[in-house]
Amino acid sequence: MTVLGILAELEDAGSFSRRHIGPSEAEVATMLRAIGADSLDAMAARTVPAAISTAAGGTDTLAALPPPVDEATAMAELAGLAARNAAVKSLIGMGYHGTHVPPVILRNVLENPGWYTAYTPYQAEIAQGRLEALLNFQTVVCDLTGLPVANASLLDEGTAAAEAVALAHAATKGRSRVVVAAADLHPQTLAVLRTRAEPLGWEIHAVAPNDLAEAVAERSPFAVVLSYPGSTGEVRGTLREDILAAQAVGALSIVAADPLALVLLTPPGEMGADIVVGSTQRFGVPMGWGGPHAAFIAVRDAHKRLIPGRLVGVSVDAAGRPAMRLALQTREQHIRREKATSNICTAQVLLAVMAGMYAVWHGAEGLQRIAQRVHLQARLLADCARQAGFRLRFSCYFDTLAIEAGPAADKLMAAALSRGFNLRRVDAGCVGIALDETVTRQDLVALSAALCEAAGTQPVGLGLLEDPRPLVAPMQRGSAILGAAVFNSHRSEHAMLRYLKSLEDRDVALNRSMIPLGSCTMKLNATAEMAAVTLPGFSNAHPFAPIDQVPGYLALVRRLESWLCAVTGFAAVSLQPNAGSQGEYAGLLAIRAYHRARGEAGRDVCLIPSSAHGTNPASAVMAGMRVVVVRCDADGNVDLDDLRAKAEAHAASLAALMVTYPSTHGVFEEGIREICDTVHRHGGQVYMDGANMNAQVGLTSPASIGADVCHLNLHKTFCIPHGGGGPGVGPIGVAAHLAPHLPNHPLLAEAGPDTGFGPVSAAPFGSASILPIPYAYIRMMGPAGLRRATQVAVLAANYVARRLEGHYPVLYRGRQGMVAHECILDCRGFQASAGIAVEDIAKRLQDYGFHAPTMSWPVAGTLMVEPTESEPLPELDRFVEAMIAIREEIRAVEDGRADRADNPLKHAPHTAEEVTGDEWAHAYSRRQAAFPLPWVAANKYWPPVKRVDNVYGDRNLACTCAPLEDYARETRMAAE
Template sequence: MLRVVGAESLEDLAARTLPAAIAGADLSALPAPSTEAEAMAELRELSERNRWRVKSLIGLGYHNTHVPPVIQRNVLENPGWYTAYTPYQAEIAQGRLEALVNFQTAVADLTGLPVANASLLDEGTAAAEAVALAHAAHRGKGRVLLAAADLHPQTLAVVRTRAEPVGTEVKVVPPAEIADAAAGAEKPFAVLLQYPGTTGEARDLSPEIAAAHKAGALAIVCADPLSLCLLTPPGEMGADVVVGSTQRFGVPLGYGGPHAAYMAVKDAHKRLLPGRLVGVSRDAAGQPAMRLALQTREQHIRREKATSNICTAQVLLAVMAGMYAVWHGPEGLARIARRVRLQAGMLADAANRAGFALRHETFFDTVAIEAGGKADALVRAALGRGFNLRRVDAGCVAVSLDETVTREELSSLAAAIAEAAGASVADLSDLAPAPELPAALARRSPFLTAEVFNTHRSEHAMLRYLKRLEDRDVALNRSMIPLGSCTMKLNATAEMMPVTFPGFADVHPFAPPEQAEGYAELTRRLADWLCAVTGFAAVSLQPNAGSQGEYAGLLAIRAYHRARGEAGRDVCLIPSSAHGTNPASAVMAGMRVVVVACDRDGNVDVADLRAKAEQHSARLAALMVTYPSTHGVFEEGIREICALVHEHGGQVYMDGANMNAQVGLTSPAAIGADVCHLNLHKTFCIPHGGGGPGVGPIGVAAHLAPHLPNHPMHPGAGPETGYGPVSAAPFGSAGILPISYAYIRMMGAEGLTRATRVAILSANYVAKRLEGHYPVLYRGARGMVAHECILDCRGFQQGGGVTVEDIAKRLQDYGFHAPTMSWPVAGTLMVEPTESEPLAELDRFVDAMVAIRAEIRAIEQGRSDRADNPLKNAPHTAAEVMAEKWAHPYGREQAAFPLPFVRAHKYWPPVKRVDNVHGDRNLVCTCAPLEEYAQQAQLRAAE
């Protein structure tokens, strides 16, 4: 590879690629590399320092759950599911897309609303997204949000963090006062409610929702999905938006994440829905096919006009939650819900018999016990028996039951209550269940009526269903995914294994800190290591996506300016080539976006930057810049760019999407940045999970460290001077941090540095081998690309009518996922091979691209039909190739087996090219119910 690119060594190549002014990184603080066995032993020891055997019945939207083993082994621990990318190439993502339609259908059915998205990050951020949606629905009119006082406290905290920069006033009122507050002089644009309330009360929300509507406000309800198996859906009460977490649908606690939040809306608001939405369309053969629907509404496309910066989802966890619903079906979920409520009722009776009053008489799973001066004794008695309870206030203790509580544990809890009260222990068989729900609260409507939720009742059936969906997709366990800016690298098995250690998986995010010492040590070490990598003074691990990291970093800059008495600094300079989340994040952080031009080489136009920095000098807050640039080169003038911004009082935010080209060779601090987010799901090996999970921690220079996010429910989650939380859990998606810990621990400084050099080598190797076939659009000052290269495909349309989409779809016939298509330059492919791919795989990809170029040349020279050719008809399905009739002028073999290696490992795309326009015009985003399948069967029989 070095011979091909003309370099003497990896070190020589790196020296010719990076500007000398920024070269150099100090990774001496990292530990020496370990073996896989040593790293696993170290992580297991850390996990055992967490007291996971103490069962947390704290609630607050986080519950113990049984992960069905068939789902744990075949989804959570299966690289066929966890190494896939966001399903932009729909034809080779039909399995994940169907699984997400299952999730959307389950959410829509349970909430009683017609449209649900394909997941969000957590319940707190989902609530904040719903507030932004409501504000957008009012076209920005109104600034008051009414929030019920019985919201989960972490949800309210995240909503407040998100509200302040955009000028939203959050007024917290007792539930009984919602109607009067809504009718007040200052009309709210939305009302935010919890169902059931955080202390367990299940009440009819219809009056509050009606009051909101009378005031012209939207009604947003945060709802526990398991409770909705028994309780009247909020949609049937008139709610406009329903959000929540599906964590208790078979997803481990993981000290707070990752979990799949959800959002469901009335049909009128579907185009304001943030995040992904999967819809059913048809392919070129007229067969049903799924794809991401209404993509033009997505936030990373809308840029500074966005109301959200969401760029991802929690696909892997949404798949798990959806499959939990498939596995249990409506009867199984209802049975679990009834058992949880039965136990809650029995525990409530035990409290009454012990002489304690209850705060609420109507509840689902949470019993709030008015213990008065005996509250401490109750908490101690429960802990002595192995349970964490929630201290609501000085005299109230709440107990949240879940599906894992056994009869013996329930008896032990009853004994703890009796001990605290100084009463005799009630016999479990004597305890009464909760009374029937009031008529207004009892669910009457059916749910999960689609065939998929009523079919897979044996493990064989479920196993085969999961395998059938997995086989429809292309993930890293099948072939290289050369997506530029996305860094689809190896997620080593040894790195993944600790995720399911009980000591990491079964810890509640609000367990007492002394019970999470292993997590405390893991997060401390990992933060220190990331400080070494970035050259920064402090790191926050809280942001649970790259978009959240962007937002958190900009809030730190905003807080810094305000602390210095310069609140007027609100201008954010952003290069025109930036990813769309950059301007969206800036707007959410209360900043005004000013676009900076790029020159013809793809670099920031320094003259334009200077002019705009001078123009806005008094109000300049920040520059957002990606490095290496989004065009795949190390800009020579980056130090000058950073110095120029600092000269005018601004801060430099570096987007860390391309850190895989920096680690060990340079650093954000060396470049001159003040803050940088890191995509742990890129550079540091957390898998993409089909479009989530992700982690986007931020590193900051010392002067910004006091302005990192914190959390009101965990003092160790950030500085006291922080601006509040950006995620519901104190450490975000803590449950997957062991992956990045294991990666750094096993690689060490030398391994990380070598990985960066090999990533740069791989990109230059691909660029060199393809340069005679596809123009490489941008190169650095010494003719090298960074860790990715952009192939210019724009000339093929004029010569042969071939578009970049045709090339992307034709690659599917070769078994490859396409590179990043038409970004950052329309009509191009951005290739990032990473350091993980062996030479044989790189050569297979190059051979495929060369073969496709030959097919394009045949069209250009008239040897292949301009309209009926392998590219225009790609991808080719097995059904099409095996059909009796073949009407194309090229052969079946060229269609399906264009190169010898394809024959040996053939992947058959399950559908032909998907019709996006049809899907948007005929939006269907849920499964058909059983009745519709029955009607179709009757029609077929009649025919």
């Protein structure tokens, strides 16, 4: 063999897949023997119906993917793409600004797997760190907006405004279908509002700010949406009057506000606003070509039960001590389904944590210093513009100048660009300049020179302002912000570092143990995949920068789109939706647009199986469809007879079927082709929920089963980390006939087809800065690695099911006795036999160091387990051993060897304080409570609180930091 041949053999391009896939070859063989299969291919043949299987003759959808590369090559490739993006400082504004990420937050939150690999805090006892961080975020929002209740983040500012309008419609009980919006909202926010309004029949009237009060009186809307400051910079002194005008006609007032401006400006809540929305991007989160960023929504107390998304509140644990958990209607779409007011599922938790910690790091004084500096920079530059002979469009502003440049506008844009700055072209004769905390004295000198060059005047110097007066007095903030102790305690880096570490240690994330959540695919988020996210070429790009400045980003997007087309078998993909729920919505809007383009606007019925994820019916209603529920049979499959009957009954109006595949019950349904054919025969389209794509990739595809559109959860199958409940990306893939109806964006032609229905996200490519993660995953895995990952995921689920089936009944299997990538353990019988609820099992798992599987969904009283391909066999075995040990603890109750009320499950979880305390009143031992199996002690995780009382917290809602401190004091006093 030649030296080159030897080198080829020694190259290890497939090494990443062996590290991503947890079980070794020997462990895979052991697992295969346990389930009675000879090989992974043989196992897959028993699991995936032959009619849709790639191995059984179907199209190999992965053939178009490039071969795998190693980690170093993938990282270098991404670095090269990032380097292709121009290093131009964007002062465009429009809701996106340069910001400094405090290094202590960058390293210890954004780049820390203890934060980015955690799951949504549904198991509150082992998520107290994240919950406290989100409580900080909510407190910042409440303080700045002047409103008492804020949620734990939304997807982006456009989405937040749309959710606020929906809240207003619900609060006013649909008395009007008209929305009056200020024309100086960010254009992307207005565009998202129009997209959301159209299928619901709402009218959006954009009105010049000076005409708002008159328009409100004339049109009697249910919502009035205002901007503060306006998109082009104006801080209007008539905001209070506009809010009063809304109140006069019974409308809710919604204010889209800049949080940094609110540090200095009178908060909208103090002026009577009902709802305030915005983005916290400039609180230490890079622009990232549009996201992800944590949006916010704050409301008056009267509307707290209508607020969408997640709300962190304070309650007590079983020992009476303060403890946090998600409050009120935080999963309302699962409970209310087609009656839900929102389909929001994914938040932006990781980014909300960063923004909240930015406020913790700087405190009130630091934020005021930043805001004052930015405002004074704007005033200096405004003075330079006047000296150069230009006029300002607005005399009252915070950080953004609208310069009336007239015929010199082109020259000003060019002069600024030649000095390394992107400015905003507001209109033919007006140029916008948005200052931010990254602007230096040297930048101001360069911008001043650009102004003078464009004007044809001699350069003017800085420092011309000798009277640094504040904003106009009536608009100047008088109320204090960030008075809670947490914002005044961590000024040194040691103090901040230790605070972040203390919160991290209170949580369970993937860097500690397996998180076996069904439907959520908590798999490895590899370091090599994450590394490119913080490259300046990706993180510093403005979403509305000239497209020729971001060729690296555009190349990444186009490659990733083509790879996802290969994975799904579809013709086109849109990466714009920045959550799975938003992908659902976008997919249904594409179907709606397709029917309307064919003259069949009357098709508005969406068939949805009774087992579907709760966002499915909520999304359908938001897309203007009527939901008709299809029954499931005793095996958890779609009831084909009921489907046929309902498809025929609604044939004239059938728009779509929403189906999850493999099914929500974790089975590859044999009748999936017939399901799709039935819908198509009656004129409908098939929407496939991609939540379970981790069982499809390489074995089958959405196109193979007959779907027309599907969304992909890149934060599940394609390795973007959950981040404690976001960020997510939910792109949609579509067949060729739906490609003309993908979302587009009014500010960037490259974002979608001209015939698209409009944007669903504020930014053209949604959460673009985290797209390098799935890019790296696909690039390093290659076709064979992706297929093997799917096979091992299915193997792991069947291995767990086989090992536990003698201890817990396993609900739902395929025709050959196999589950897909997840299995459902039936715990319903334990309530009668031992008084043990499924929640008791979930809490007891915390004592073993595990996060519980998905609890009571899709079947009440069950646990849905998804082990993923990334967990090695020893970790799977530890989980199995824990579940078997818990079953023995239940058996002890059943046999009378343990008390029905005083047993380890009923009192789980057990804290270190309890176990080491002077008193121990339980019939079981401290060792059984804390160290139920020998290996637990080797890496013991101590839940920081006992079981949280959710009902108490909802009845006594506290959702900001200051009440938490008061609450702790009151609790201690009551105990004494």
